[in-house]
Amino acid sequence: MRRAVDLARRGPAHGPNPRVGCVILAGDTPGAPAEQGAPGGRGETQRAVLGEGWHRGAGTSHAEVAALADARGRGADVRGATAVVTLEPCDHTGRTGPCSIALLEAGIGRVVISVPDPNVAATGGADRLRSAGVDVVEGLLEEQGIEVLGAWFPALERGRPFVTLKLASSLDGRVAAADGTSRWITSDVARAHAHRLRAEVDAIAVGTGTVLADDPSLTARTASGELTEHQPLRVVVGLRDVPSGARLHGPGGELVHVRTHDPAEVLAVLAAREVRHLLVEGGPRLAAAFLRAGLVDEVHAYVAPVLLGSGLTAVADLGITTIADAVRLVPREVVHLGPDILLVATPTTNVPRTGLPGTAETKEK
Template identity: 65%
Template sequence: MDRALELARRGPAHGPNPRVGCVLLAGGVPDGSPARVLGEGWHRGAGTAHAEVAALADAAARGHDVRGATAVVTLEPCAHTGRTGPCAHALADAGVAHVVHAVEDPNPAAAGGAAALRARGVRVTSGVRAAEAAELLRVWATAAARGTPYVTLKTATSLDGRVAARDGTSRWVTGPQARAHAHAVRAAVDAVAVTTGTVLADDPALTARRPDGSLVDHQPLRVVVGRRDVPAAARLRGAGGPLLHVRSHAVADLLAAVAAREVRHLLVEGGPALATALLAADAVDELHAYLAPVVLGAGPAAVGDLGVSTLAAAPRLRTARVERLGDDVLLVARREPAPAVAPAAATAPIEGDS
């Protein structure tokens, strides 16, 4: 299973499908003889072969017979036909005798593979390396289970929580290492969102770039929230990912619009109005707080009034990690467990942006 997880990590973090790895073994479990690898595979993205089918193809290319083999998979094999056929049927048709998977598929449309395998006489074992697989699949599994994207909110602030100085200057609060890290995050998500206010004030490109300024291969969907038009000359209309304009002030409309585009991971970068609305709606799963060692004393804050009147009522996240980036610090905090349903307060308006 460790090898299957290693293979799974080769797949893209972005896209509507999970990162899955599969190893086909002869011997070993359950007869105790030395295990021998027959084939390996991983999912390379939507529209390509799933990990199980890729492993079967690899075994065939090596000239190995997989009848009676054990398939070790990081995720329960799917039982539905989408862009590709059901993996549970492919394994059973190939004569695989035992399937070991780490976690169950949380996607209602694809779940049921274990039952389908058992119905075909295939032995199924689950829960091996479950914690490791769940962490690898955390973003995708959260979005697949509840039907709305996993939301990561990014802030880049001074030590006193300001996103800009009194005169509005904000380039750059954080240093080059922090900005390079933020671009790496953009390259791993499906979409990045800002408000029309941010577009008009900062004219961002919302592209994922290398340190030399060139564009990486994967560019996220660029999402603008608000009713005002995006200027014809805006950098958002230049090279990069496609542009989606959500002409609404409702968090629910934003989440629905990006979910309809198969967005599993939404990165929100600005501005304070959108950050406040998402937090008020309890719609943020993860917070990336970039902190620069500078004190401004005045200027706009990263988050507005959330209606918290006492400390005990403030929402608390769990610190997942802290990382130094040059002179800056990144704090990653998460809600755990992530909510299994879309936020009930997702009708919260995005105030202050029209």
């Protein structure tokens, strides 16, 4: 299963489909040398690896089918073999056929699964396999299996895109100086890291205020400034038009304008487009709106050792008047990026969403 998890990591982190890995093992062969990635050690029964595969993205073969094809390419007989897979084999026909049927037709005798499929449209593979007489084991290394699925897993569980709020500020929480200048508060090392994050998400969202003030391109770029192969959707939230000459109309991902101030409506529109991971980048009012709505799943805060003393704050008014109501976060990771620091944290509390600027109840001016 650890090998299957490693294979899953080779797949893209973005897109509507999960990262999945699969290893097909032969029956028990006591004392036989294990091939690369095979489980077992000294004194244990070891199994030869017959095939391996992983999902390479939407429209391509699922991990189980790729592993079966690999086994056929090696000339291996998989009848009675064990398929070890990080996610429950799907039981529906989408861009490809059901993996449960593919495993049955291949004669697989045992299936070991790390994570049950949370997708109600695709689940049922384990039950179909059991009903056909296949030995099915679930829950092996489930924590690692969930980790490799990344944002896809909570997005499917919650029925909406997983939301990462990105903040890039000075040490005193400013995103721009008093005169409005903001380039550059963080270092080129931090900005390069942020572009790698952009290349992993399905969509990036900013408010119309940020579009008018900063004219962002919202592209994912390499260290040399070239566009990466994957470009996320560029989402603008708000009622005002995007200027015809804005850089958002230039090269990059598709531009989607969601004319609302309600974060839940934004997520509904993006869910319909099979967006699994949304990166909210700005500005302060949009950040506050998602926080007030309780729709931020993760915060990436890039903090530079810079003091401004005045200027635009990273998050607008949350309506908090006492420390007891503060939005608390649990730090998960701290990364040093040149002179800057990245704090990755998870919010543990939500704040009220009524009667505040930038919510569905009020209009942006």
